[in-house]
Amino acid sequence: MRRIKKGFMICCCMSILFTGGCWDSIEIDDIGLAVGVGVDNQENSINGQTPEFTIQFVIPKALAGENGGGGTKEEAFHNLTIEETSLFEGGREASTISSRSPNYSHLKVLIISKEAAQSINLLQLMNFFFRDHEIRRTVHVLISEEKASEILSLKGAQDPIPALNLLYITENMETKTAKMPPKLSLGDFSEKMSASSSFMVQKVQKHKEEVQIIGAAVIKGKTQKMIGELDEDETFGINCITGEATAGAVTGVDKETDKIIAYEIDSLKSSIKPKVNGEDISFTVNINTEGRLSEDWIPNSDAFKEKFIRNAEKEVEREFKRLMEAGLTKTQQDLKVDVAGFGESLRINKPKVWKKVKKNWEERFPEASIDINVKVKIRQFQTQGRKMNK
Incomplete structure (x- = not known):
């Protein structure tokens, strides 16, 4: 009987060693969750073809309603603008500014300014998004009338994170209005660009202090740039x-x-x-x-x-x-x-x-x-x- 009890106790102790939880787990507050990326032209770029990237991070504590220091309410997001020739290099530079390097596994929207879409080859620009293993092909792509960084700073009346507010508006095309083209995912964008097909992209613009998605930007397949827009x-x-x-x-x-x-x-x-x-x-x-x-x-x-x-x-x-x-x-x-x-x-x-x-x-x-x-x-x-x- 004693041997049975002793054996049982040894098994229990051994099981504790293997059920101690995830040894490599990371707290969500320690991850730089990127939910939106904006692409603009740098002000002093050569021939207007040097991109500027704005990454929108979620701040989980603020989103959960916690207050920051001094009793003031924190914003639920933080935008970081980086001037680099590639987003990959920009992500590395972000690590020199923020303790949390960008994690793109929860990226929801990609906004390209009209100015950038008209001057930069979009297939080359999107290379990083097509190849990065963290980025899902369901990311929604939009073209903005104003600078993408400005659009990413405009909160919705009900949604405190601009990128998520845009995501929810894009879905209204299926049930509420046809004054915007169907939402275009990163995967759709890749297929159309690779086939040199011309297509429409949802167009976002500033509306008072909020955003509005209405009309369409037109991308020409052969030039791989925006050539015009539809009202x-x-x-x-x-x-x-x-x-x-x-x-x-x-x-x-x-x-x-x-x-x-x-x-x-x-x-x-x-x-x-x-x-x-x-x-x-x-x-x-x-x-x-x-x-x-x-x-x-x-x-x-x-x-x-x-x-x-x-x-x-x-x-x-x-x-x-x-x-x-x-x-x-x-x-x-x-x-x-x-x-x-x-x-x-x-x-x-x-x-x-x-x-x-x-x-x-x-x-x-x-x-x-x-x-x-x-x-x-x-x-x-x-x-x-x-x-x-x-």
């Missing part, structure tokens, strides 16, 4: 063509009364059909959308009358078409880039033709004729009408 209407129009406008509102105007009709998108489907006639390439865009009549200012309007609903649908269809034509005019004629996927539709439906034109597609694209057809179906009229059976 909110043009962005909405391109989102309709690509079928990404699954939420948001379109405001038409009644011809007879000159009063507004607000239509809320419930669903939207888009198809792009190419047609080839000899050397001529044309496309037809078909849009089908269903939604609800959310608001109208027409005197004595009656949503129970079929005539009123049909008229409202026509006015909304006309506004949809205007927005899409605005987006096409800007991208196809002014910027001369295909960001709406017309080339991809040609590749899928006419592979032999695509093989001939893919090398100089964006030179051919401005010559293509594009027809737009829109069909709007109002299914619900809120409290002033009935729900129609599908």
Whole structure:
């Protein structure tokens, strides 16, 4: 019996040695958690091509509501700006300034200023982000109107950390508005740049003392730089063509009364059909959308009358078409880039033709004729009408 007890005690003592916890654990307060990175041009850079990096760190104690010395409330973040030719070297220099070197495993957003995006080769600039083992490919990329360092200093009314505030706003595109392009991850950015494709990036700007994400920056695949931008209407129009406008509102105007009709998108489907006639390439865009009549200012309007609903649908269809034509005019004629996927539709439906034109597609694209057809179906009229059976 004594031998059994003795053996049991020895086993217990041995188990304690192997269950003593993580020997290499690090307290979260000792880690320099970087949640945002901003890229600007250095003021005295040569040819405007020398980047300046701003790293945003989270301060866990302040985020948890603890007070700093002197009883004053600490900021929940700290920005560190470094002037180096590479972010990797900048991270090493950060270690000479701060006791906590940057840890990018929780990086959420990457902001590139408009000025930097227009002058620096973005594929070369993003090399560090593509290769670093800590950085996830889900990091969101944005282009800023102002300096990226300034955007990273603007807190939201409800979110005390600017980088996280931006992250949450980018997600509204899917459920609230189509006046911004779909969020673009670092992985998406890498794929499009490697394929030399032109594409849109969400654009952020200062709005009073906060930030606003609206409109789009346009990156040209061949030059790998920003070549222009779309306003909110043009962005909405391109989102309709690509079928990404699954939420948001379109405001038409009644011809007879000159009063507004607000239509809320419930669903939207888009198809792009190419047609080839000899050397001529044309496309037809078909849009089908269903939604609800959310608001109208027409005197004595009656949503129970079929005539009123049909008229409202026509006015909304006309506004949809205007927005899409605005987006096409800007991208196809002014910027001369295909960001709406017309080339991809040609590749899928006419592979032999695509093989001939893919090398100089964006030179051919401005010559293509594009027809737009829109069909709007109002299914619900809120409290002033009935729900129609599908």
